[in-house]
Amino acid sequence: MAVGRNEPCPCGSGKKYKKCCMNKVTSITYTGKDITWIQGQSFQYIMNHSPASFQHYMADSLEEEAFIHLNDESETQLFTLLYFGHYLLERGDEEMKLLADAPIWNVKQRHLLKSWQHQAVFSLFQLEEWSGSSMQATDLASGKSYQVELPSDYPPGPAGLGFLGLVPVQGKWFAFGVPYMIVTRPERETAEMEKYDVFVEAFQLSARDAYQRLEKEEKEKLFPALLNDYFSHLREERLASEEDTSVNQNITADHSWSEDEQDVFRLFTEKAEPELRENNGIAEAEKTWVTFCSQTSPVIRKKEVFAAALEYYVGKHSLALENVTQKKLAEKYDVSPTTISKRVRDIDAVLSDALDTVGK
Secondary structure (H helix, E strand, O other), X not given: OOOOOOOEOOOOOOOEHHHOOOOOOOOOOOOHHHHHHHHHHHHHHHHHHOHHHHHHHHHHHOOHHHHHHOOOHHHHHHHHHHHHHHHHHHHOHHHHHHHHOOOOOOHHHHHHHHHHXXXXXXXXXXXXXXXXXXXXXXXXXXXXXXXXXXXXXXXXXXXXXXXXXXXXXXOEEEEEEEEEEEEEOOOOOOHHHHHHHHHHHHHHHHHHHHHHHHOOOOHHHHHHHHHHHHHHHHHHHHHHHHHHOOOOOOOOOOOOOOHHHHHHHHHHHHHOOHHHHHOOHHHHHHHHHHHHHHHHOOOOOOHHHHHHHHHHHHHHHHOOOOOOOHHHHHHHHOXXXXXXXXXXXXXXXXXXXXXXXXXX
């Protein structure tokens, strides 16, 4: 943010900028502690003087699942500070004016605070393991990579996916708060790494879609959209867990499909791609679906999700077709990539051993 010639100098001297630091090579400097102090003071001041607007915004813009999931006090504080940063710097114009006029800042601090507004980046990032003075962060929505500076007392953390805010300071990027991690990357190439890659792919597709839809005209809605996609995923996980408690675990050789199971397979056969049909995919899918249903008796709330997952599993895992993607299937069946990903993992977990026997 440029300083006007006749404005007070940000260094705090009380002189006009043109008479003080305008022509100096290094006119303004900030330490990591300066930056984190301004972040913390901003949050405290708004919470003490004007909390209602932020609290209403948080309640209105986030899925109910967010408040079900955030039941740990320390986790809630971490998340709330991060979401506050988005609220203040990406859409809270009135609150920013109130905050910038507060008597708690010197000129230098006020200048930095104002420079963050509408320049900050809040998104879902793929983070490399961080320790020391910096971390590498790749925005899953825009695809941009950032070298993020960290203060000396910043806690170390693992590689993985996390929600984070970034603010510009003197041509560099600094973290706003601490990453809100949703999954960590396994240390070794194992089955867990494969699950991690599928998880990342699903959220990357969803994030890119949201970015293309909202970035130009409604950028302030992007961060809530990414969070709500994650919380929707958590809701699916919770519902699936609740369903699992009522699943009949007895394997029945002569399994009769329920009406819902028949509807899923009928929908799949109607929408299956020609390439899958040409490669005997309908018969392969029938064996897969019979085996899966006989072992799990799934509770089917949305047949499109299961049909999409069945098509992805057979096309990608059984037939190794190159053109099968969760993004395309999500659009065709009008469901989200993350829900497809969840059901694909369910099918894979149940059939990993049984499919070998069925296919012989």
